[in-house]
Amino acid sequence: MTTSPQASRQDVLQAFDALLQPERFKDYGPNGLQVEGKAELRKIVSGVTASLALIEAAVAAQADAIFVHHGLFWRGQDGRVTGWMKQRLALLLAHDINLYAYHLPLDAHPELGNNAQLGRQLGLRAERYFGENNLGFLGHRSDAAEGFDNAEQLAEHIQHALNRPVVLVGRAQSAIKNIAWCSGGAQGYFEAAIAAGTDAFITGEISEPQAHYAREMGVAFIACGHHASERYGAPAVAAHVAAQFGLAHEFIDIDNPA
Numbered sequence: 001m002t003t004s005p006q007a008s009r010q011d012v013l014q015a016f017d018a019l020l021q022p023e024r025f026k027d028y029g030p031n032g033l034q035v036e037g038k039a040e041l042r043k044i045v046s047g048v049t050a051s052l053a054l055i056e057a058a059v060a061a062q063a064d065a066i067f068v069h070h071g072l073f074w075r076g077q078d079g080r081v082t083g084w085m086k087q088r089l090a091l092l093l094a095h096d097i098n099l100y101a102y103h104l105p106l107d108a109h110p111e112l113g114n115n116a117q118l119g120r121q122l123g124l125r126a127e128r129y130f131g132e133n134n135l136g137f138l139g140h141r142s143d144a145a146e147g148f149d150n151a152e153q154l155a156e157h158i159q160h161a162l163n164r165p166v167v168l169v170g171r172a173q174s175a176i177k178n179i180a181w182c183s184g185g186a187q188g189y190f191e192a193a194i195a196a197g198t199d200a201f202i203t204g205e206i207s208e209p210q211a212h213y214a215r216e217m218g219v220a221f222i223a224c225g226h227h228a229s230e231r232y233g234a235p236a237v238a239a240h241v242a243a244q245f246g247l248a249h250e251f252i253d254i255d256n257p258a
């Protein structure tokens, strides 16, 4: 019987840290190892959010570690282990599964992060960065085309690439050349994107004020789903680190319409 390669919890943590450099970010929660599990790993499951469904799927997949974008702990929580928190923690601890979570550092990584991978998925090439932590990406189509004839054409392109409906507000007619994007709940980056000179801004979510900014500033706002826009960074990073150690890796997508 051959034994599959294994790596220590700590070596894997150091590899994630070396790649994502969490010390460079002021984040909304702790990055790195959020829940300690077994000391030796053979298999990593990646996903977007450390939900109960993902943890259950990771147990079924015999994972030793889970790597996610949205971990369990956020600033502003009251710290009680009740309700959903109790259920998720109990399942992780019962199966001795490590939970690694990286939030902004995972968005930001220039090749493997959520923004870079979303751009790849949408056929966009970043040329400049804007906003806090340079999390906003701004560029053009990466194919030969100049841009999109109008915002509706861009919205259709995104719908097709991400396989989900999008919300489009503003700039109905004119051509789209400069395109900015930031994965997840980055509607707060819209004004910085406008200031950076974009014709359209793509993110996961829209809130009430951005609809007005879009109409008033003549810049298209396209909300393509928080989850849908953040499905690509975690598997890219987890696969990269798993390959460094020869570990097994599997991405498990728990569908989320939000």
Ligand SMILES: [Zn+2]
Binding pocket: 069, 070, 183, 184, 185, 226, 230
């Ligand atoms: Zn997010």
